[in-house]
Amino acid sequence: MNYVVETLKKYVSIKGRARRKEYWYFILFYVIVSFILSFISGLTGLTILQFLTLILLPPAITVGGRRMQDVGKPWWYSFIPIYGFILAIKEGDKSTNEYGPDPKKS
Numbered sequence: 001m002n003y004v005v006e007t008l009k010k011y012v013s014i015k016g017r018a019r020r021k022e023y024w025y026f027i028l029f030y031v032i033v034s035f036i037l038s039f040i041s042g043l044t045g046l047t048i049l050q051f052l053t054l055i056l057l058p059p060a061i062t063v064g065g066r067r068m069q070d071v072g073k074p075w076w077y078s079f080i081p082i083y084g085f086i087l088a089i090k091e092g093d094k095s096t097n098e099y100g101p102d103p104k105k106s
Contacts, residue, residue, distance in 0.1 A: 004029045007063045014075050016100045018066035023088060026063050030056055064088070069099035 003025035007018070033056070037049045065075030068084070070092035078084045094102055 001025075007059050010059070010062065010066070012058050012062055014062050014065045014069075016066055017070035017092060017097075017103050018063050019070065019092060019103045020067070020089070022103070023063050023067040026060065030060055066099075069097075070103065072097045072099075 003019075003022040007022060007026040010016075033052060034049060037052055041047060041049050061078070062075075064078035064084070067088050068075050068077040071087050071090050072093050073087060077087060092102065092104075096102065
């Protein structure tokens with residue numbers, strides 16, 4: 001849960017790097033909450049899911065960008081479907097790169 005909170009604190013910040021754990025825990029949180037709200041919306045007819053998407057989409061995009069920067073690539077690589085996914089599962093640079101120090105050591 002700490003990784004989700006950290007991602008939400010950096011709501012629209014593309015600066016720095018994101019570890020794999022930060023990225024994948026936030027994505028897991030996003031998927032679970034979306035699934036639950038989708039189920040509730042289906043039962044009640046409310047459109048809570050669209051509101052959630054408006055709130056959580058910016059941090060989802062920025063954590064993806066910071067994840068790409070952790071492997072030494074520009075943030076926009078997260079928008080390349082297959083290559084972005086491969087980079088998201090790759091271990092980050094072990095030393096400081098142009099985007100900052102290794103988040104594991106910070």
